[in-house]
Amino acid sequence: MIMKKKYFYTILFFSSWSFGQEDLLKEIDTVQSKKSVEISPPAFKALQIVTGQSTKLVSKNEWYIVIAHRFGDVSTGFKDFFGLDAASTKLGAIYGVTDGISVSLSRETNMKTFELGAKYRLLQQSDHFPVDVVGYNVIAANTQFSKDTYPNLRFSDRLSYLSQVLISRRVSDQFSVQLTPSYVHKNLYEPTIEGKNQFLTGLGGRYKISKRVSVNAEYFVNYDNHSFYKNPLSLGMDVETGGHIFQLVFSNSRLNSDIGYLTNVVGNWGKGNIYFGFNLYRVF
Structure with a gap:
């Protein structure tokens, strides 16, 4: 009877640990997916298209x-x-x-x-x-x-x-x-x-x-x-x-x-x- 209880608690512990790991991995994946926004390169290389301004900006401290x-x-x-x-x-x-x-x-x-x-x-x-x-x-x-x-x-x-x-x-x-x-x-x-x-x-x-x-x-x-x-x-x-x-x-x-x-x-x-x-x- 004691041995059966030991087996039961051991199985319960590993099951809980396994499910916890899966939940943790899902949470990490969710956080990563939220942060992985891909920014497009600038539409224009120069600060002006010709004479009019473009959306290109100067970098910090430049x-x-x-x-x-x-x-x-x-x-x-x-x-x-x-x-x-x-x-x-x-x-x-x-x-x-x-x-x-x-x-x-x-x-x-x-x-x-x-x-x-x-x-x-x-x-x-x-x-x-x-x-x-x-x-x-x-x-x-x-x-x-x-x-x-x-x-x-x-x-x-x-x-x-x-x-x-x-x-x-x-x-x-x-x-x-x-x-x-x-x-x-x-x-x-x-x-x-x-x-x-x-x-x-x-x-x-x-x-x-x-x-x-x-x-x-x-x-x-x-x-x-x-x-x-x-x-x-x-x-x-x-x-x-x-x-x-x-x-x-x-x-x-x-x-x-x-x-x-x-x-x-x-x-x-x-x-x-x-x-x-x-x-x-x-x-x-």
Whole structure:
């Protein structure tokens, strides 16, 4: 009778231990499955698709130096050496506060515009979510405005603002696409040719043709009821060369600043008003 009890308790102990192990393994598997979210690589290699911003962000504690250059109208021909005699330059710096937040400061020669920007990740593409969502905000100061032209000019009149939601998807290793709803507010504007508040929608994409080269395109529709300025249309090419990315640009906009590029376009692709240039990003 005593031996039977011993066998009974031994079997009970090993059965309980076995079931406990199975429950523990199931719990570990559940925890692992919850943590194994696969984050997709960035949809774009460069911080800009062409001139408009992409969902790419600067990594934490990284510094980027930005040099953007736009030459004159190529349709002027040999007289201005196909636009090379005229140029507009933007110099800037970008710092990664965290992996998901960066700040930037730049200055463009055209309109002598300073821009202070912030870019921040809201959502990230993964096997559980279909897109990257990034916010982008800019405040710009046009220091070219003169009191000789505007006698009652105040500092606030020089300011304009941009808010964008960048929504991108890496469709495949070769192809990425982005939708960019945008809003621009200008404190000083000419009502006969533009509105104080302007809404735009941008569509851009990137197609990788080799390990280090891709072709890019972007187009913005401005819903402002003006007749003077055009919608920006740009084509480009990304070339990765070691520590920096070099972008060749063909656009109907000569401006490099975010707000100027979106709302002050004068070139017409149909008439050959194209501005050639480049963007150069160097990381430190």
